[in-house]
Amino acid sequence: MSSISHPASSAHGPVARERAAATHVTGESVARYAFAGVRLLLAFEFLWAFGDKLFGWGLSTPTDRAWINGGSPTEGFLGSIEGTFAGFFNPMAGNPVVDWLFMLGLLGIGLALALGIGMRIAAGTGAVLMLLMWMASLPIDVNPFVDYHLLDAVLLIGLAAFLAGDTAGLGRWWSERSLVKRFPALR
Known part of the structure; x- marks a missing residue:
């Protein structure tokens, strides 16, 4: 018997390399679709907040406080801040501007994420909104940071x-x- 194995059965043979390449492509595909899923979930988060503030679906915003019924989409959250930055945020509550x-931010960011277009602008403005x-929210009740x-x-x-936005998007x-x-920032 020969102690030399066939190259295809070797851990370093062509079949092993093909399997490794296939695993890498599969892992990359999983990552692309996972991030597309996260993008769509965040789109839903922004669009839901927009719809709830606009129409008052009764979960976070009561119908009588909906924007279309004369309510303010910022009054509840910004008006109730008691933390570190209350002095900065409270005066903004209910300001029409x-x-x-x-509301334009929620809608624009949500639509851009849902469609997968304008991701750089959506990410930048969305990150600023989320950071604000x-x-x-500081100090946070359940975690200090x-x-x-x-x-x-x-x-x-x-x-x-x-x-x-390139996967499951436009x-x-x-x-x-x-x-x-011409303007890559719109990507």
Whole structure:
């Protein structure tokens, strides 16, 4: 009997290399779709907040305090801040300019994430919004530093850097538009 094994059965043979390559592609695909899933979940988070503040679906915003019924989308959250930055945020509560900026931000960020386009702008503005909401939440009751606002801010930046809009989204198509090629920040 020969002690020489067939190259295909060797741990370093062509079959082993093909299996390793297939595993890598599969792992990469899983990562791409996982990040696309996170992108869509965050889109739903932003769009739900927009819809609830606009229509008052009764979960976070009562119907009688909905924006279309004369309520303010910022009054409840910003008006009730008692923490470290209360003096900064409380005066903004109910301001019509702040209401419009907040609502346009929720809608724009949510739509961009859902479609996978404009991810850089959505990530930047979304991260700023989440960081402001994190600051407004300080001090945090259950953890001295981390809450979901901070995690969402970091996730948004990662999604844009990973080009998460290209998978299960229109990001790749969007990147081919002449305007986006001319202004890469729109990617």
